[in-house]
Amino acid sequence: MNNKTSARQKIRYRIRKKISGTASSPRLSVFRSNTDIYAQLIDDENAITLASASSKSKDISAQKAPKIQKSKLVGEAIARKAVELGIKKVVFDRSGYVYHGRVKAVAEGAREGGLNF
Numbered sequence: 001m002n003n004k005t006s007a008r009q010k011i012r013y014r015i016r017k018k019i020s021g022t023a024s025s026p027r028l029s030v031f032r033s034n035t036d037i038y039a040q041l042i043d044d045e046n047a048i049t050l051a052s053a054s055s056k057s058k059d060i061s062a063q064k065a066p067k068i069q070k071s072k073l074v075g076e077a078i079a080r081k082a083v084e085l086g087i088k089k090v091v092f093d094r095s096g097y098v099y100h101g102r103v104k105a106v107a108e109g110a111r112e113g114g115l116n117f
Helices: 003-018 067-084 102-112
Strands: 027-032 037-043 048-054 091-093
Touching: 027 102, 037 067, 037 102, 048 067, 067 102
Parallel strands: 027 091
Antiparallel strands: 027 037, 037 048
16 A cells, blocks of 8 residues: 555544444445545444445436536435435545545535435
């Protein structure tokens, strides 16, 4: 692992010590790759993923938009799935990434979709 990746991993572990998702308020975890972005709703008590969304899904990848725009759509998609499951409150997990750019866009999209965190 290079220096940047290991630094992010340390931050990620530090965040995960403090936050944890439950069935009533799952953890909204974000993963950012160079090309795509992924979001998951995770119930840590039962160790299950309740819902997921990514920029690879057909309806999002079909749109020719910048990555930040697609990230916002991913946030809205995960919020839509959460509301269908009856979830309004989540805990946001930025996974060691700076709350800026695409990660922030996912959070804003999720808030617009009706999630509280």
